[in-house]
Amino acid sequence: MTTPGPFDSWLSDMDGVLVHEGVPVPGANKLIEKLQSAGKRFLVLTNNSIYTPRDLHVRLKNSGLQVPVESIYTSAMATADFLQSQRPKGSAYVIGEAGLTTALHEIGYVLTDYRPDYVVLGETRRYDFGALTTAVRLVKSGSRLICTNPDTTGPSPEGLMLGVGAVAAMITAATGSEAYFPGKPNPLMMRNALRRIGAHSETTVMIGDRMDTDVLSGLEAGLETVLVLSGVTDTMEEVERYPFRPNHVKDSVADLIDWIE
Ligand SMILES: O=C(CO)COP(=O)(O)O
Numbered sequence: 001m002t003t004p005g006p007f008d009s010w011l012s013d014m015d016g017v018l019v020h021e022g023v024p025v026p027g028a029n030k031l032i033e034k035l036q037s038a039g040k041r042f043l044v045l046t047n048n049s050i051y052t053p054r055d056l057h058v059r060l061k062n063s064g065l066q067v068p069v070e071s072i073y074t075s076a077m078a079t080a081d082f083l084q085s086q087r088p089k090g091s092a093y094v095i096g097e098a099g100l101t102t103a104l105h106e107i108g109y110v111l112t113d114y115r116p117d118y119v120v121l122g123e124t125r126r127y128d129f130g131a132l133t134t135a136v137r138l139v140k141s142g143s144r145l146i147c148t149n150p151d152t153t154g155p156s157p158e159g160l161m162l163g164v165g166a167v168a169a170m171i172t173a174a175t176g177s178e179a180y181f182p183g184k185p186n187p188l189m190m191r192n193a194l195r196r197i198g199a200h201s202e203t204t205v206m207i208g209d210r211m212d213t214d215v216l217s218g219l220e221a222g223l224e225t226v227l228v229l230s231g232v233t234d235t236m237e238e239v240e241r242y243p244f245r246p247n248h249v250k251d252s253v254a255d256l257i258d259w260i261e
């Protein structure tokens with residue numbers, strides 16, 4: 001059977017594709033090693049906005065995956081790129097972790113609860129009722145609501161976890177204001193990713209574990225799309241429920257190693 005491609009650039013999701021919250025997916029290390037030895041352009045494109053790219057580099061290294069810092073692009077970074085383009089040197093009230101606060105500080109944003117331009121919601125494992133109430137009040141007073149990514153759930157070795165998209169929906173319900181999501185499937189994140197590695201959509205493949213973020217963003221960016229069943233979308237029945245399809249469905253990234261020439 002001929003393998004698809006050849007592809008000179010690879011975009012890969014992280015959680016559910018390469019790791020499950022730090023536990024490596026079998027074959028992920030071989031895929032990354034082969035991509036690097038074959039000199040392929042490669043970027044990990046994650047909606048996980050908790051960690052900085054340096055944090056993720058170390059976490060992935062501890063999982064046996066050698067991914068350079070510059071080969072990691074998070075939804076927190078995509079959010080900072082978006083805010084930088086919209087309102088340089090602005091201000092934001094942030095609910096999230098170092099991955100998000102660091103990205104906003106790096107573009108010169110002030111983090112404050114006094115009349116901020118934006119309320120920015122990111123992934124965390126510690127949502128605080130008081131902070132969410134402050135966010136609701138600020139949005140009701142006119143701050144624009146930004147949420148790094150729309151994932152309503154996320155994968156882990158113990159099973160599904162609450163995602164920041166579900167928390168954003170709670171703030172929307174309380175305020176009537178819809179959030180803007182710079183993370184996947186937003187084409188902005190894909191275009192920034194392709195630009196970062198000098199890739200072209202016609203020769204780039206996108207690997208993901210979610211139909212509604214990874215596959216949709218690859219499809220709409222004109223990339224070859226691969227859904228792996230090792231993460232959130234883990235049955236063909238789930239795939240069939242969507243009005244669009246990936247180009248390929250594989251059990252895991254281990255099945256893609258022989259695609260790399
Ligand atoms: O952390 C996530 C949202 O919960 C998903 O991260 P990935 O985009 O790496 O799958």
Ligand SMILES: [Mg+2]
Pocket residue numbers: 013014015016017208209210231
């Ligand atoms: Mg994922």
